[in-house]
Amino acid sequence: MSAAKQVYIAVIGAGGVGKCFLSQLQALAARKPSPKLNLAYIATSRKALFNDDYSAIDIGSAVDSLAGSSKSPLALSQVVDYLAAAPAKAVLVDNTSSQDVAELYPLALSRGISIVTPNKKAFSGSYKLWQDIFSAAASSGAKVYHESSVGAGLPVISTLKDLVETGDKVTKVEGVFSGTMSFLFNSFAPTEGQGGKWSAEVKNAKALGYTEPDPRDDLNGLDVARKLTILARLAGLPVESPTSFPVQSLIPKELESVASGDEFLEKLPAFDQQLEDIKAEAEKEGKVVRFVGSIDVATKSVKVGLEKFDRSHPIAALKGSDNIISFYTERYGSNPLIIQGAGAGGEVTAMGVTGDLIKVVSQIA
């Protein structure tokens, strides 16, 4: 291995995850002398930093320099041109949740640029985009890693890929895939004690920063549906889109079109009885209700919504905003392989991205 070996890194996005990633990248670049990780481009939707000669941007001061930069971001196709012309292999780290950036992956991959991202959009959009991405990667040899697209830094994608690639037969995947939903139901229907009113728990979750600015963006179930789409495809099911299977929304019909998240929260108490009834029904059976996603590979059925679980079930016993993912496979038999822990948050999401980058660099450099 030559000491001069370099890998060029472009980073799009410098929000919560992006900032945590840069701090992890800085530590990594300082620790691993070979190959040298050369930050060659960094951009938000409004500004960019890069040098025409690909000379390295200082990672530690990149966020500050970016804020003071007078350069506009390159058009996405120009970012690809810029990276494809770099003096060595390049990786595009997409720390956005942008559909536009996601649409760019097939082009980038076809030109030999590897992709590392927590962005769910590319892998949970149309099946055509999924196929374009993986066929571009297969023909160019560029890599595409997206561990943090499901369960943040938890080893969910890598474990499912290992199971499939080593020839195990995954029969079922089941779990709690949303930190918000986990927190809401662990509080609303705890295994011990009573829990508050549904609308009060949603308000509380928002106040604690566990929901999107408009909680309906969590309660519509689409985030979980996107994650299930990704896992189902990795398990071999050609799922067409995250709206092509049953997804239960927890937004009362009457509140779907109110103007704002605040108005939604204000009017939500009038609908508390709906979830109260579901909770009471579960309690009658000695169970608790949880918002889960499941994939049955044999029957090709994917669904997202409320389910009842025994109080001693690992899904019922979850704490805080943890995720849990159970893989039922032929080799593991009746007791699934289970992965559990925080599935959201800047640091753990960035950890999945950094871990992926390490794996990609070890293969391309």
Added chain:
Amino acid sequence: MSAAKQVYIAVIGAGGVGKCFLSQLQALAARKPSPKLNLAYIATSRKALFNDDYSAIDIGSAVDSLAGSSKSPLALSQVVDYLAAAPAKAVLVDNTSSQDVAELYPLALSRGISIVTPNKKAFSGSYKLWQDIFSAAASSGAKVYHESSVGAGLPVISTLKDLVETGDKVTKVEGVFSGTMSFLFNSFAPTEGQGGKWSAEVKNAKALGYTEPDPRDDLNGLDVARKLTILARLAGLPVESPTSFPVQSLIPKELESVASGDEFLEKLPAFDQQLEDIKAEAEKEGKVVRFVGSIDVATKSVKVGLEKFDRSHPIAALKGSDNIISFYTERYGSNPLIIQGAGAGGEVTAMGVTGDLIKVVSQIA
């Protein structure tokens, strides 16, 4: 990528894990055309198969051909010479639990041969051997992967490595690391119901194939101590050996030197009261007893033995012969990252080996 690209594979060991691995390798080789996986050497302690010109051994019939082979295995240093002279990169898959093969890793790695193995010996023996292995790998660029040395195919080693490499601070690792111990205590001190006498549970576990031929090889705690040694070293503690920290043996002193496993089982009932007392003490606190290993990174303390857990604790709630491993880290905070599932068995152990081989091949080919 050239279609002619090959990786040469040598396999030592064709027992339970070895046979499962060969069947997984056969499926893998059939599915992944590039790089071509070329089985160039396979041996047990008594026989071997190989061709001087490195031409491929048919994987599907390798076990049968090996049984009928008249060739003796090469001396271990000759295996290294043979692989180092192969026309392309080579991987040595050590499916034994042999200390002799483990001692060979530094030489093999220094000559550019990558290692993939479930063999705990190399990573849990002397700290000197550990250092020699990883410094040989670092200077030659050859890879060494050993996922199945802890928790079989569960993603334990890879997750700990990801945490450390991405800059998280692991504060504590705790878990049930032995399928045998898991099965014994889940039966002896269940969270619900009574459980049988200790000696009866040990006999039953042996009858079901959950113990070594002599159950003392499980009950002495050394297997768990070896796994803890590996994880502690990966977490940054320079643990000298698996006997350099407290390990509680469940073999009554008086039975340590009886001649056979059968005699041990015959005499064990006389000592049932010892574990009965420990179980009763835990019950008084509303807890159950489990055989666990733990690593406290800050205090550099590693220990293996009996601990009491609340009935609702994930370690208490374990089922069958499952393993559970909890990683407490700075990023994950108070709720650990947990991995759970079968931690023993030919197919899942081989899966860890095959998964490692895929990762190594993607980096060296």
